[in-house]
Amino acid sequence: MKRRAFLALPLFAACGRAVGGEDYGRVEPGRALRFPRDHGSHPEFRTEWWYATGWVADASGNAYGVQVTFFRNRPRVAETNPSAFAARELIFAHAALADPRDGRLHHDQRAARSGFGLAGAEESSLRAWIGDWSFGLAEGTYSARIAAREFMLDLRFAPTQPLLLQGDAGFSRKGPAPAQASYYYSVPQLAVTGTVTVRGANAAVTGRAWLDHEWSSEVMAPEATGWDWAGINLADGGALMAFRMRGKSGGTLWAGGTLRGPDGRVRALAPGDVRFTPSRFWRSPRTGIEYPVGMTVVAGGIELALVPLFDDQELDSRASTGTIYWEGAVRAQMPGREAGRGYLELTGYGTPLRL
Secondary structure (H helix, E strand, O other), X not given: OOOOOOOOOHHHHHHOOOOOHHHOOOOOOOOOOXXXXXXXXXXXXXXXXXXXXXXXXXXXXXXXXXXXXXXXXOOOOOOOOOOOOOOOOEEEEXXXXXXXXXXXXXXXXXXXXXXOOOEEEOOXXXXXXEOOEEXXXXXXXXXXXXXXXXXXXXXXXXXXXXXXXXXXXXXXXXXXXXXXXXXXXXXXXEEEEEEXXXXXXXXXXXXXXXXXXXXXXXXXOOOEEEEEEEEEEEOOOOEEEEEEEEEOXXXXXXXXXXXXXXXXXXXXXXXXXXXXXXXXXXXXXXXXXXXXXXXXXXXXXXXXXXXXXOOOOEEEOOOOOOOEEEEXXXXXXXXXXXEEEEEEEEOXXXXXXXX
């Protein structure tokens, strides 16, 4: 979705709701995704994001969760204004580092209008940037360079598997109405190499990551309050993306996902194929919000117990964009063994999310 499609969207809540949504590009079934073009941006659509999450470790075995997201938003404000200062696109970027030795999430964000070479997202292939923050694709390998206030990331993500088209050949429903959908693909099982810098020390790291790219003009039904999303690199070489949109009663309004087996076979998951059941809650000492950080996910006939790397992976950005949600590195467990690793995203648990 992520992210976050899903659904790794949360920073777009700060953009507000644009008027004239019918003039945005429409997500419709039957459109074949084409590459390398569809790695790049789609400015006719309202929102778009590139979202990478992963587990890495240094030579001493210290584990880290890493997350980098670039968002593009078309606000439809003064689009006929010929001035180069008119904001036809807004670019947001968010990065986070989960370090168990600190027991909290390090995170930072940037936002800028596109233009003047200071920020942007190219259309021909993936290259998004704000100043010295960047995320791109060149010669088949993704790269992220982030100079945050508390940490730095310099990472490369090499594909080991083909693209995974979500939903129906990349058309991913997010609600009961057909318009509540996105174009969405993932790249699971990315091989990660690079450097993490925290507390002034550089650490060479390796690991596995997951990439989502999604674009849409409408993804949340009015009666939805938020979503739960998981992207898991399975230990057998497979991959699972599962999500549910929660209604105002707390139940599931819509659900879906995709399961790729170790043999490469792909199964699209219908709403009835996916179930999220909280198993343990954690209450944030900062915001007072209670999150189901322990979650059992049943999807495509497999059952995974998601266990966080540590509990306090809440992103509290009240000092900047104002959004609050939980997004963290998790282990996926089956009885007696670890079945995979990935990320879990929990939004709308404080106040309903509005996109």
